[in-house]
Amino acid sequence: MWRDLTPIGRDAESKGYRRFAWTEADRDCRDWFRSQAETRGLTYELDRNGNQWAWLGDPTREDAVVTGSHLDSVPDGGPFDGPLGVVSSFAALDELRHRGAEFTRPLAIVNFGDEEGARFGLACVGSRLTAGQLTRDQAHRLRDADGVTLPRAMEQAGHDPEAIGPDPERLARIGAFVELHVEQGRALDLTGDRIGVASAIWPHGRWRFDFRGEANHAGTTRLVDRRDPMLPYAETVLAARREAQLAGAVATFGKIAVEPNGVNAIPSLVRGWLDSRAADQSALDTVVTAVEKAAREHAARHGVDLDVVRESFTPVVEFGHALRDELTGILGPDTPVLGTGAGHDAGILSASIPTAMLFVRNPTGVSHSPAEFAAEDDCLAGVTALADVLEGLACR
16 A cells, blocks of 8 residues: 555655645545545545545444544655555554454544645645534635635536535544554654554644835845845744744744745745744743744834734644543553644544544654655554554444
8 A cells, every 4th residue: 555655746856745635646645545445345435525435334323433644745745644544544444354353333544635734725624624613615715826726626626615514414423533643753762662642732823924025126225225024034033933942832934935036136025934833822822922022023123014814723632531541541551642743633623523643653753854754663563553443442
Protein backbone atom coordinates (compact mmCIF):
# COMPACT_ATOMS: atom_id res chain seq x y z
CA MET A 1 0.00 0.00 0.00
CA TRP A 2 2.75 2.42 0.97
CA ARG A 3 4.65 1.77 -2.24
CA ASP A 4 1.56 2.42 -4.36
CA LEU A 5 0.63 5.61 -2.54
CA THR A 6 4.12 7.14 -2.28
CA PRO A 7 4.46 8.51 -5.87
CA ILE A 8 1.12 10.33 -5.87
CA GLY A 9 1.51 14.11 -5.75
CA ARG A 10 5.25 14.01 -5.12
CA ASP A 11 7.28 16.85 -6.62
CA ALA A 12 10.30 15.64 -8.59
CA GLU A 13 12.56 18.46 -7.42
CA SER A 14 11.63 19.09 -3.79
CA LYS A 15 10.67 15.44 -3.10
CA GLY A 16 7.83 16.88 -1.04
CA TYR A 17 4.12 16.29 -1.53
CA ARG A 18 1.58 18.62 -3.10
CA ARG A 19 -1.67 16.80 -2.57
CA PHE A 20 -4.06 19.73 -2.44
CA ALA A 21 -7.85 19.49 -2.17
CA TRP A 22 -9.80 18.83 -5.37
CA THR A 23 -6.72 18.62 -7.61
CA GLU A 24 -5.44 15.81 -9.82
CA ALA A 25 -3.21 14.51 -7.02
CA ASP A 26 -6.19 14.52 -4.66
CA ARG A 27 -8.22 12.58 -7.22
CA ASP A 28 -5.47 9.97 -7.51
CA CYS A 29 -5.34 9.61 -3.72
CA ARG A 30 -9.11 9.15 -3.67
CA ASP A 31 -8.88 6.51 -6.40
CA TRP A 32 -6.27 4.71 -4.32
CA PHE A 33 -8.55 4.75 -1.25
CA ARG A 34 -11.51 3.41 -3.19
CA SER A 35 -9.36 0.65 -4.68
CA GLN A 36 -8.20 -0.40 -1.21
CA ALA A 37 -11.79 -0.53 0.02
CA GLU A 38 -13.06 -2.54 -2.94
CA THR A 39 -10.12 -4.96 -2.83
CA ARG A 40 -11.14 -5.86 0.73
CA GLY A 41 -14.83 -6.21 -0.09
CA LEU A 42 -15.75 -3.15 1.97
CA THR A 43 -18.75 -0.95 1.21
CA TYR A 44 -17.42 2.26 -0.32
CA GLU A 45 -19.16 5.59 0.26
CA LEU A 46 -18.45 9.21 -0.68
CA ASP A 47 -20.37 11.53 1.62
CA ARG A 48 -21.89 14.94 0.87
CA ASN A 49 -18.73 16.75 2.03
CA GLY A 50 -16.27 14.76 -0.05
CA ASN A 51 -15.08 12.48 2.75
CA GLN A 52 -14.50 8.83 1.79
CA TRP A 53 -15.70 5.87 3.86
CA ALA A 54 -15.00 2.14 3.67
CA TRP A 55 -17.45 0.10 5.74
CA LEU A 56 -17.25 -3.39 7.22
CA GLY A 57 -20.71 -4.23 8.44
CA ASP A 58 -23.93 -2.24 8.18
CA PRO A 59 -23.21 1.48 7.59
CA THR A 60 -26.68 2.40 8.86
CA ARG A 61 -26.23 0.76 12.27
CA GLU A 62 -25.40 2.86 15.28
CA ASP A 63 -22.38 2.57 17.60
CA ALA A 64 -19.85 2.12 14.77
CA VAL A 65 -16.13 2.25 15.40
CA VAL A 66 -14.29 4.46 12.89
CA THR A 67 -10.60 4.92 12.22
CA GLY A 68 -8.61 6.76 9.56
CA SER A 69 -7.07 10.17 8.87
CA HIS A 70 -6.40 12.18 5.68
CA LEU A 71 -4.40 11.92 2.45
CA ASP A 72 -3.87 15.57 1.51
CA SER A 73 -0.70 17.50 2.35
CA VAL A 74 0.77 20.90 3.06
CA PRO A 75 2.94 22.43 0.31
CA ASP A 76 5.99 20.17 -0.03
CA GLY A 77 4.86 18.14 2.95
CA GLY A 78 6.13 14.80 4.14
CA PRO A 79 4.84 11.31 3.36
CA PHE A 80 3.60 10.30 6.83
CA ASP A 81 1.37 13.15 8.06
CA GLY A 82 -2.13 11.80 7.37
CA PRO A 83 -1.39 8.89 5.01
CA LEU A 84 0.20 6.83 7.79
CA GLY A 85 -3.14 6.83 9.59
CA VAL A 86 -5.08 5.73 6.50
CA VAL A 87 -2.61 3.03 5.44
CA SER A 88 -2.37 1.75 9.03
CA SER A 89 -6.16 1.53 9.22
CA PHE A 90 -6.37 -0.80 6.24
CA ALA A 91 -3.39 -2.78 7.54
CA ALA A 92 -4.99 -3.08 10.99
CA LEU A 93 -8.15 -4.46 9.40
CA ASP A 94 -6.03 -6.99 7.52
CA GLU A 95 -4.39 -7.96 10.82
CA LEU A 96 -7.74 -8.42 12.55
CA ARG A 97 -9.00 -10.63 9.75
CA HIS A 98 -5.78 -12.65 10.03
CA ARG A 99 -6.51 -13.07 13.76
CA GLY A 100 -10.00 -14.28 12.95
CA ALA A 101 -11.57 -11.44 14.92
CA GLU A 102 -15.36 -11.45 15.10
CA PHE A 103 -16.83 -7.96 14.87
CA THR A 104 -19.79 -7.03 17.03
CA ARG A 105 -19.92 -3.40 15.87
CA PRO A 106 -19.66 -1.89 12.38
CA LEU A 107 -16.17 -0.72 11.47
CA ALA A 108 -15.29 2.05 9.03
CA ILE A 109 -12.10 3.55 7.63
CA VAL A 110 -12.31 7.20 6.61
CA ASN A 111 -10.29 9.64 4.52
CA PHE A 112 -11.29 13.17 5.52
CA GLY A 113 -10.99 15.75 2.74
CA ASP A 114 -8.87 18.92 2.88
CA GLU A 115 -7.50 18.41 6.39
CA GLU A 116 -4.40 20.53 5.88
CA GLY A 117 -6.17 23.53 4.34
CA ALA A 118 -3.23 24.08 1.99
CA ARG A 119 -5.33 25.25 -0.93
CA PHE A 120 -8.18 27.26 0.62
CA GLY A 121 -6.53 28.41 3.86
CA LEU A 122 -8.82 26.65 6.34
CA ALA A 123 -7.82 23.36 7.97
CA CYS A 124 -10.10 20.34 8.42
CA VAL A 125 -12.74 21.47 5.92
CA GLY A 126 -14.22 17.97 5.46
CA SER A 127 -14.61 17.24 9.16
CA ARG A 128 -15.67 20.83 9.99
CA LEU A 129 -18.49 20.64 7.46
CA THR A 130 -19.59 17.24 8.76
CA ALA A 131 -19.60 18.44 12.37
CA GLY A 132 -21.43 21.68 11.54
CA GLN A 133 -18.45 23.85 12.51
CA LEU A 134 -18.32 25.30 8.98
CA THR A 135 -21.49 26.33 7.16
CA ARG A 136 -22.11 25.87 3.47
CA ASP A 137 -22.12 29.65 2.95
CA GLN A 138 -18.80 30.00 4.74
CA ALA A 139 -17.31 27.16 2.71
CA HIS A 140 -18.57 28.68 -0.54
CA ARG A 141 -16.65 31.87 0.21
CA LEU A 142 -13.30 30.10 0.43
CA ARG A 143 -10.87 30.84 -2.41
CA ASP A 144 -7.43 29.59 -3.34
CA ALA A 145 -4.43 31.75 -4.28
CA ASP A 146 -5.59 31.84 -7.92
CA GLY A 147 -9.07 33.06 -6.99
CA VAL A 148 -10.76 29.71 -7.63
CA THR A 149 -13.63 29.21 -5.19
CA LEU A 150 -14.15 26.00 -3.30
CA PRO A 151 -17.48 25.35 -5.10
CA ARG A 152 -15.79 25.77 -8.47
CA ALA A 153 -12.97 23.43 -7.50
CA MET A 154 -15.46 20.83 -6.30
CA GLU A 155 -17.47 21.10 -9.51
CA GLN A 156 -14.33 20.64 -11.60
CA ALA A 157 -13.60 17.49 -9.62
CA GLY A 158 -17.13 16.16 -10.19
CA HIS A 159 -18.57 16.83 -6.73
CA ASP A 160 -21.75 18.80 -6.01
CA PRO A 161 -20.90 21.86 -3.86
CA GLU A 162 -24.58 22.51 -3.13
CA ALA A 163 -24.78 19.25 -1.18
CA ILE A 164 -22.18 20.11 1.43
CA GLY A 165 -23.14 20.83 5.01
CA PRO A 166 -23.68 19.33 8.48
CA ASP A 167 -24.14 15.56 8.64
CA PRO A 168 -25.55 14.88 12.14
CA GLU A 169 -27.17 11.61 11.07
CA ARG A 170 -23.79 10.18 10.13
CA LEU A 171 -22.14 11.34 13.35
CA ALA A 172 -25.00 9.87 15.39
CA ARG A 173 -24.07 6.43 14.08
CA ILE A 174 -20.45 6.68 15.26
CA GLY A 175 -19.68 5.44 18.76
CA ALA A 176 -15.94 6.05 18.66
CA PHE A 177 -13.34 7.54 16.31
CA VAL A 178 -9.65 6.65 16.71
CA GLU A 179 -7.06 8.43 14.55
CA LEU A 180 -3.50 7.14 14.24
CA HIS A 181 -0.93 9.80 13.33
CA VAL A 182 2.81 10.19 13.15
CA GLU A 183 3.95 12.25 16.12
CA GLN A 184 4.79 15.82 15.10
CA GLY A 185 7.48 16.26 17.69
CA ARG A 186 10.05 14.17 19.59
CA ALA A 187 8.33 13.33 22.86
CA LEU A 188 8.18 9.60 22.12
CA ASP A 189 11.73 9.52 20.82
CA LEU A 190 12.97 11.15 24.02
CA THR A 191 11.19 8.55 26.19
CA GLY A 192 12.09 5.62 23.94
CA ASP A 193 8.47 4.64 23.31
CA ARG A 194 7.12 3.62 19.92
CA ILE A 195 3.44 4.41 20.57
CA GLY A 196 1.64 7.06 22.59
CA VAL A 197 -1.93 8.13 23.31
CA ALA A 198 -3.05 11.74 22.90
CA SER A 199 -4.28 13.69 25.91
CA ALA A 200 -5.21 17.01 24.28
CA ILE A 201 -4.68 19.31 21.31
CA TRP A 202 -3.37 22.76 22.15
CA PRO A 203 -5.57 25.75 21.31
CA HIS A 204 -4.36 27.28 18.07
CA GLY A 205 -5.30 29.76 15.38
CA ARG A 206 -4.26 31.72 12.30
CA TRP A 207 -4.19 35.51 12.10
CA ARG A 208 -3.62 37.63 8.97
CA PHE A 209 -1.57 40.82 9.34
CA ASP A 210 -1.99 43.34 6.48
CA PHE A 211 0.68 46.06 6.51
CA ARG A 212 -0.25 48.79 3.98
CA GLY A 213 2.33 51.35 2.92
CA GLU A 214 3.18 53.16 -0.28
CA ALA A 215 4.74 51.65 -3.40
CA ASN A 216 7.69 53.56 -4.78
CA HIS A 217 10.99 53.24 -6.62
CA ALA A 218 13.64 51.32 -4.66
CA GLY A 219 16.48 53.31 -6.21
CA THR A 220 15.21 56.88 -6.12
CA THR A 221 13.13 57.16 -2.93
CA ARG A 222 15.03 58.48 0.09
CA LEU A 223 14.88 56.26 3.17
CA VAL A 224 13.28 59.03 5.20
CA ASP A 225 10.52 59.46 2.61
CA ARG A 226 9.47 55.82 2.57
CA ARG A 227 6.36 54.15 3.97
CA ASP A 228 7.75 50.64 3.62
CA PRO A 229 5.46 47.93 5.10
CA MET A 230 8.23 45.34 4.97
CA LEU A 231 9.98 47.00 7.92
CA PRO A 232 7.18 46.68 10.51
CA TYR A 233 6.43 43.21 9.16
CA ALA A 234 10.03 42.11 9.76
CA GLU A 235 9.99 43.58 13.26
CA THR A 236 6.71 41.80 13.97
CA VAL A 237 8.22 38.45 12.97
CA LEU A 238 10.94 38.98 15.56
CA ALA A 239 8.36 40.07 18.14
CA ALA A 240 6.39 36.86 17.58
CA ARG A 241 9.45 34.74 18.32
CA ARG A 242 10.24 36.76 21.42
CA GLU A 243 6.69 36.65 22.84
CA ALA A 244 6.35 32.92 22.17
CA GLN A 245 9.55 32.23 24.07
CA LEU A 246 8.38 34.29 27.03
CA ALA A 247 5.03 32.44 27.20
CA GLY A 248 6.33 28.92 26.56
CA ALA A 249 4.28 28.80 23.36
CA VAL A 250 5.01 28.74 19.63
CA ALA A 251 4.37 31.44 17.03
CA THR A 252 5.28 31.37 13.37
CA PHE A 253 4.96 33.67 10.38
CA GLY A 254 5.22 30.99 7.71
CA LYS A 255 3.43 32.60 4.78
CA ILE A 256 3.82 36.03 3.20
CA ALA A 257 2.37 37.85 0.18
CA VAL A 258 3.92 41.05 -1.14
CA GLU A 259 2.56 43.61 -3.60
CA PRO A 260 3.74 44.60 -6.15
CA ASN A 261 6.46 42.02 -5.38
CA GLY A 262 9.19 43.60 -7.46
CA VAL A 263 12.90 43.50 -6.69
CA ASN A 264 13.26 47.22 -7.41
CA ALA A 265 9.97 48.32 -5.83
CA ILE A 266 9.11 49.35 -2.30
CA PRO A 267 6.04 47.26 -1.39
CA SER A 268 2.61 48.77 -1.05
CA LEU A 269 1.32 45.74 0.88
CA VAL A 270 2.95 43.05 2.97
CA ARG A 271 0.51 40.41 4.15
CA GLY A 272 1.76 37.84 6.64
CA TRP A 273 0.00 34.97 8.34
CA LEU A 274 0.68 34.20 12.00
CA ASP A 275 0.18 30.66 13.31
CA SER A 276 0.29 30.49 17.11
CA ARG A 277 -0.31 27.64 19.55
CA ALA A 278 0.03 27.16 23.30
CA ALA A 279 -0.71 24.59 25.97
CA ASP A 280 -3.58 26.70 27.34
CA GLN A 281 -5.84 29.54 26.24
CA SER A 282 -4.32 32.11 28.56
CA ALA A 283 -0.82 31.67 27.14
CA LEU A 284 -2.13 31.81 23.58
CA ASP A 285 -4.06 35.01 24.26
CA THR A 286 -0.98 36.56 25.84
CA VAL A 287 1.17 35.81 22.79
CA VAL A 288 -1.28 37.00 20.14
CA THR A 289 -2.17 40.17 22.05
CA ALA A 290 1.49 41.03 22.51
CA VAL A 291 2.34 40.35 18.86
CA GLU A 292 -0.52 42.55 17.64
CA LYS A 293 0.49 45.33 20.06
CA ALA A 294 4.08 45.22 18.79
CA ALA A 295 2.89 45.16 15.15
CA ARG A 296 0.77 48.28 15.65
CA GLU A 297 3.60 50.13 17.33
CA HIS A 298 6.06 49.25 14.56
CA ALA A 299 3.52 50.12 11.84
CA ALA A 300 2.78 53.51 13.38
CA ARG A 301 6.46 54.37 13.63
CA HIS A 302 6.94 53.71 9.91
CA GLY A 303 3.73 55.45 8.79
CA VAL A 304 2.13 52.18 7.77
CA ASP A 305 -1.50 51.12 8.24
CA LEU A 306 -2.30 47.73 9.77
CA ASP A 307 -5.31 45.43 9.75
CA VAL A 308 -5.35 42.19 11.78
CA VAL A 309 -7.93 39.50 10.99
CA ARG A 310 -8.39 36.21 12.82
CA GLU A 311 -8.99 33.71 10.02
CA SER A 312 -9.41 30.55 12.08
CA PHE A 313 -9.33 29.41 15.66
CA THR A 314 -9.65 26.09 17.48
CA PRO A 315 -9.94 26.03 21.29
CA VAL A 316 -8.18 23.45 23.41
CA VAL A 317 -9.42 19.92 22.73
CA GLU A 318 -9.31 17.63 25.73
CA PHE A 319 -9.92 14.11 24.45
CA GLY A 320 -12.61 12.26 26.37
CA HIS A 321 -11.07 10.55 29.37
CA ALA A 322 -13.31 7.47 29.12
CA LEU A 323 -12.18 6.52 25.59
CA ARG A 324 -8.60 7.58 26.30
CA ASP A 325 -8.52 5.39 29.41
CA GLU A 326 -9.99 2.53 27.41
CA LEU A 327 -7.12 2.82 24.92
CA THR A 328 -4.46 2.85 27.63
CA GLY A 329 -6.22 -0.11 29.24
CA ILE A 330 -5.94 -2.04 25.99
CA LEU A 331 -2.36 -1.01 25.23
CA GLY A 332 -1.05 -1.16 28.80
CA PRO A 333 -0.72 1.29 31.71
CA ASP A 334 2.84 2.23 30.74
CA THR A 335 1.69 3.70 27.42
CA PRO A 336 2.70 7.39 27.45
CA VAL A 337 -0.04 10.00 27.26
CA LEU A 338 1.01 13.27 25.63
CA GLY A 339 -0.41 16.51 24.26
CA THR A 340 0.18 17.96 20.81
CA GLY A 341 0.31 21.38 19.22
CA ALA A 342 -1.00 20.12 15.87
CA GLY A 343 -4.66 20.15 14.84
CA HIS A 344 -6.42 17.01 13.60
CA ASP A 345 -9.81 15.83 12.37
CA ALA A 346 -10.14 13.94 15.66
CA GLY A 347 -10.02 17.29 17.44
CA ILE A 348 -12.80 18.71 15.29
CA LEU A 349 -15.03 15.67 15.79
CA SER A 350 -14.41 15.53 19.55
CA ALA A 351 -17.20 18.06 20.14
CA SER A 352 -19.70 15.66 18.56
CA ILE A 353 -18.49 12.10 19.22
CA PRO A 354 -15.97 10.28 21.45
CA THR A 355 -12.53 10.56 19.82
CA ALA A 356 -9.00 9.45 20.61
CA MET A 357 -5.59 9.46 18.95
CA LEU A 358 -2.56 7.19 18.74
CA PHE A 359 0.88 8.60 17.92
CA VAL A 360 3.73 6.75 16.21
CA ARG A 361 7.30 7.73 17.09
CA ASN A 362 9.04 10.27 14.86
CA PRO A 363 12.79 10.10 15.61
CA THR A 364 13.61 13.52 14.16
CA GLY A 365 10.48 15.37 15.22
CA VAL A 366 10.35 16.88 11.72
CA SER A 367 6.90 17.30 10.15
CA HIS A 368 5.37 19.25 7.25
CA SER A 369 8.65 18.61 5.41
CA PRO A 370 10.01 15.98 3.02
CA ALA A 371 12.35 14.98 5.88
CA GLU A 372 9.39 13.72 7.92
CA PHE A 373 10.11 10.12 8.92
CA ALA A 374 9.00 7.11 10.91
CA ALA A 375 10.89 3.82 10.97
CA GLU A 376 9.20 0.77 9.47
CA ASP A 377 9.33 -1.16 12.77
CA ASP A 378 7.60 1.74 14.53
CA CYS A 379 4.96 1.95 11.81
CA LEU A 380 4.30 -1.79 12.16
CA ALA A 381 4.07 -1.34 15.93
CA GLY A 382 1.47 1.34 15.22
CA VAL A 383 -0.53 -1.09 13.07
CA THR A 384 -0.45 -3.68 15.85
CA ALA A 385 -1.50 -1.11 18.44
CA LEU A 386 -4.35 0.13 16.26
CA ALA A 387 -5.48 -3.43 15.60
CA ASP A 388 -5.46 -4.14 19.33
CA VAL A 389 -7.51 -1.01 19.98
CA LEU A 390 -10.04 -1.78 17.24
CA GLU A 391 -10.35 -5.36 18.46
CA GLY A 392 -10.99 -4.11 21.97
CA LEU A 393 -13.61 -1.62 20.80
CA ALA A 394 -15.36 -3.42 17.94
CA CYS A 395 -14.99 -7.12 18.68
CA ARG A 396 -16.34 -7.39 22.19
